Each structure stands twice: as structure tokens, then as C-alpha cells.
Amino acid sequence: MEKTDAVAALAALAQHNRLDIYRLLVKAGPDGLSAGSIATALELAPNTLTFHFDRLRQAGLITVRRAGRSMIYAARYDQMNALLSFLTDNCCGGSEAHCVPVTACAPKRAKTTA
Amino acid sequence: MEKTDAVAALAALAQHNRLDIYRLLVKAGPDGLSAGSIATALELAPNTLTFHFDRLRQAGLITVRRAGRSMIYAARYDQMNALLSFLTDNCCGGSEAHCVPVTACAPKRAKTTA
DNA sequence: TCCATAATTCAACGAATATTGAAATGATGA
DNA sequence: TCATCATTTCAATATTCGTTGAATTATGGA
Numbered sequence: 300m301e302k303t304d305a306v307a308a309l310a311a312l313a314q315h316n317r318l319d320i321y322r323l324l325v326k327a328g329p330d331g332l333s334a335g336s337i338a339t340a341l342e343l344a345p346n347t348l349t350f351h352f353d354r355l356r357q358a359g360l361i362t363v364r365r366a367g368r369s370m371i372y373a374a375r376y377d378q379m380n381a382l383l384s385f386l387t388d389n390c391c392g393g394s395e396a397h398c399v400p401v402t403a404c405a406p407k408r409a410k411t412t413a
Numbered sequence: 414m415e416k417t418d419a420v421a422a423l424a425a426l427a428q429h430n431r432l433d434i435y436r437l438l439v440k441a442g443p444d445g446l447s448a449g450s451i452a453t454a455l456e457l458a459p460n461t462l463t464f465h466f467d468r469l470r471q472a473g474l475i476t477v478r479r480a481g482r483s484m485i486y487a488a489r490y491d492q493m494n495a496l497l498s499f500l501t502d503n504c505c506g507g508s509e510a511h512c513v514p515v516t517a518c519a520p521k522r523a524k525t526t527a
Numbered sequence: 528t529c530c531a532t533a534a535t536t537c538a539a540c541g542a543a544t545a546t547t548g549a550a551a552t553g554a555t556g557a
Numbered sequence: 558t559c560a561t562c563a564t565t566t567c568a569a570t571a572t573t574c575g576t577t578g579a580a581t582t583a584t585g586g587a
Binding site for chain 2: 302303305306309310312313314315318319322325326327328329376379383386387388389390391392
């Protein structure tokens with residue numbers, strides 16, 4: 300992951316509502332959730348929600364697909380893992396023992412590099 | 414870790430210069446680096462650097478100590494691990510197999526919960 | 528004490544961010 | 558086609574953010 304991508308991902312997560320949205324999606328798993336159900340769960344105006352979805356998507360953290368008249372958003376676990384790896388990269392100058400590679404949340408088909 | 418703390422930490426990291434500073438400190442290890450050496454390494458004005466140090470410190474991501482006339486900054490690995498854990502918390506609804514706990518960068522005395 | 532070095536404080540500026548309200552688009556079913 | 562529901566687009570606003578320059582505090586050495 301490039302530094303620019305990491306900054307984008309971090310900035311996308313660095314906001315109360317977006318962090319809520321993202322964590323809801325992370326919990327929800329690969330099947331995702333509809334925009335409407337998220338709006339209900341978090342009590343957010345639909346246009347506000349769209350704004351935040353766009354930011355999360357531009358940061359590569361979530362995906363969308365249409366299902367009927369609903370939009371289904373889902374977390375991108377591969378990007379999450381890439382971000383975690385980036386943050387801990389070369390930790391302590393790479394001195395073994397203290398620093399272990401990060402691996403988390405790799406559901407079904409999304410097997411990551413680490 | 415509370416959501417507010419996570420947002421603060423993410424916001425602190427969601428900026429090019431601060432991410433550079435933080436990663437430099439993460440690489441440097443528990444001994445940390447002086448403000449001056451970071452200023453030189455990243456070619457940043459000292460007052461700009463102070464501004465960013467404050468943000469990182471308020472977010473709980475780094476510590477400071479004085480050594481002579483230099484200020485030594487160091488990464489707080491415990492907070493980094495707390496943040497990583499927070500992000501992956503309840504991943505996929507906690508469905509086993511897919512989601513493993515995060516552990517990374519726990520130098521010498523700073524053994525974390527995980 | 529006087530000076531140089533290291534870092535911080537303060538004020539100010541342009542740029543980016545989050546939210547709101549009103550209007551528009553797209554998809555479904557009668 | 559018409560009405561309805563789900564979501565998006567657009568324009569406007571107040572707030573926050575990052576950087577700069579000048580001045581200040583703090584430490585150590587001559």
C-alpha cells in the first residue's frame with residue numbers, strides 16, 4: 300500500500316459517523332448492508348450517508364452493488380489488512396521478536412497477501 | 414479503546430507529514446528520536462513539527478521526554494495495538510476462522526493485552 | 528552573564544470538511 | 558404511464574485544518 304492510499308483510508312475512518320458506518324460493515328461481513336438499513340441503524344440523513352459512503356469508497360474501504368432499488372455496501376477486508384500492515388511496517392526497525400506481521404479479518408474469498 | 418479515542422488516533426495519522434513522523438518513530442523503536450533529527454529527516458519547519466507532535470500526542474500515539482535541550486519523541490506501541498484491535502473488533506460478527514485477533518509491535522516493556 | 532542552539536507559542540491565511548435542505552435520478556409495482 | 562420508494566446530486570454554510578512568519582521560552586557552554 301502506498302502512503303497516499305494509507306492517508307486516504309485513515310482520513311476516511313477519522314470521522315465519527317464514517318467510523319460507525321465502517322465498523323457496522325466490518326461486523327456485517329462480506330454480504331454487506333443496504334444504505335437504508337444503515338441509515339436506520341445510525342439515524343443519519345440519506346444524503347449525509349451518501350456523502351460518507353463516497354468517501355469510504357474513494358478510500359477503497361468499501362464496495363457497492365445494487366440489489367433492486369437498494370444499494371448494498373460491504374467492507375473491503377483486503378484493504379483493511381493492507382492498512383494495518385502499512386501502519387506496522389518495519390516496526391522497531393524490523394527487529395524480530397518484538398514485531399509480528401498483522402493479519403485480521405480475511406473472510407472467504409478475500410485471502411490477503413499476509 | 415473508546416470510539417472517540419480511535420477517531421482521534423485515526424485523525425492524527427490521516428495526514429501526510431504526521432504519518433511520516435509516526436512511521437519514522439515506529440521504525441525507530443522505543444528509544445525514539447529528537448525533534449531536530451525528525452525535522453532534518455523530513456525537512457519540516459520546527460514550528461510545523463511542533464504542531465504535528467501536539468496532535469499525535471493528544472491522540473495518545475506518542476510520548477515526549479526532554480534530553481538536554483532536545484525533545485525526544487517515541488511511538489506508543491500500546492496505543493497502536495489498541496487502535497488495530499478496535500478496527501478489527503467483532504469482525505464478520507465474530508465468526509471464527511475468518512477473523513483472528515491483531516497483535517503487532519510490542520517492544521520490550523510494552524507487552525499488550527493481546 | 529552572554530550567546531547559540533532547540534523547540535514552542537502566537538496570530539493569520541487559504542483550503543478542506545461535515546451537515547443541511549431542496550431537487551433530481553433510478554427502480555419497482557399497480 | 559403513474560405513483561412511490563431508495564438513494565443521489567447540488568448549492569450553501571459554519572467549522573476545522575495545515576502552513577507560514579515573527580517572537581518567545583528553555584537549556585547548555587564560553
